[in-house]
Amino acid sequence: MEFYASRAWAQAAILERRDALVSGHAPLAYFLHSGGPAAHPVLRLNWVLTAVCCLVCLIIAAMLIVAIFRRRKHAEPRALESQDGLRFVYFGSAVSTLALLGIAVYMLVVLAEVADPPHEPALTVTVTAYDWWWKIDYGDGADHFTTANELHIPVGLPVLIQLKSADVIHAFWVPELSGKTQAIPGVENRQWIQADHPGIFRGQCTQYCGVQHAHMALEVHAQPRADFERWVVAQKTSLPTPATVQTVRGAKLFEERCAGCHMVRGSRAAGVQAPDLTHVQSRRLIAAGTLVNTPQNLMDWIENVQEIKPGALMPDMKFSPADAGDMSAYLATLR
Ligand code: HEC
Ligand SMILES: [Cu+2]
Structure with a gap:
């Protein structure tokens, strides 16, 4: 249980009484952190886009201010139609086009980076979204078992998630581990996740799916390999028959x-x-x-x-x- 203590929010979420519903704690407060290789490039993209947007705002604001003061000094009512003014428009359009193209290319690079895990997934899990909870299936045949709302994965290894829906469209998102992927009835989508370090990562349905959509969270528990194996064995073990x-x-x-x-x-x-x-x-x-x-x-x-x-x-x-x-x-x- 030690790794539970490793995240500040997990401690904050240990509330014993019902009037303190867990979901009161901003469930996705960690979307500006990344905890695995499927999330690092996305977070980087996020910061780069934010920086570019801020820069564009700043440059435009600066030019606006300059324009206001220049006009006051020597007003040229038809400046835009002069050669000078037109050159300025061409230059501005070219810079914007290049900036947007650069961003589009960078986005495609990030998409390619997160499309597939770095090597063969170590584990494949089927997650099925229901109104308003998550069913999680591990293994096949004699190794098969089912659990709910708590996805355990071994740390440092890519895990493939086969995503299904039993009713309406939902979306699986564990911001620290991956981008979001929709769960669509009749379709099987895929998403891979990998955690760099042990811990609990909160996820949430992010496609409105009905009245309790907001209370459709899940947790990914990333565990050291040996702990994970022990968890699997415990989940597969059948229960003793009631005796008292x-x-x-x-x-x-x-x-x-x-x-x-x-x-x-x-x-x-x-x-x-x-x-x-x-x-x-x-x-x-x-x-x-x-x-x-x-x-x-x-x-x-x-x-x-x-x-x-x-x-x-x-x-x-x-x-x-x-x-x-x-x-x-x-x-x-x-x-
Ligand atoms: C009509 C179907 C139905 C019946 C009957 C029913 N449940 Fe449930 N139960 C559900 C559904 C659906 C959920 C998931 C609810 C959610 O989280 O939105 C649930 C959730 C639960 C959970 C939470 C499980 C988890 O891991 O989150 C427990 C515990 C539970 N039920 C116990 C019981 C017990 C005990 C009874 C009998 C006294 C019972 N239920 C009867 C449908 C039912
Ligand atoms: Cu939902």
């Missing part, structure tokens, strides 16, 4: 009330229209970056979804205090 009276009752409640939408691998809960909850306790945040994952927030979420994230495609699930205790005990085993 309370967790058995909780599991039954889960099957009755949650299994239509949610999956817990190894149990009878096999819903696919909502986040896979097999290892939900391993996630730092829930509800696509909306809440810090604490036992209290988890139950609060389940009972008051529509107050926390109005319009989310999960209904409020009210429980008697005894049932809530059983459910909470069962959810605590999903680690």
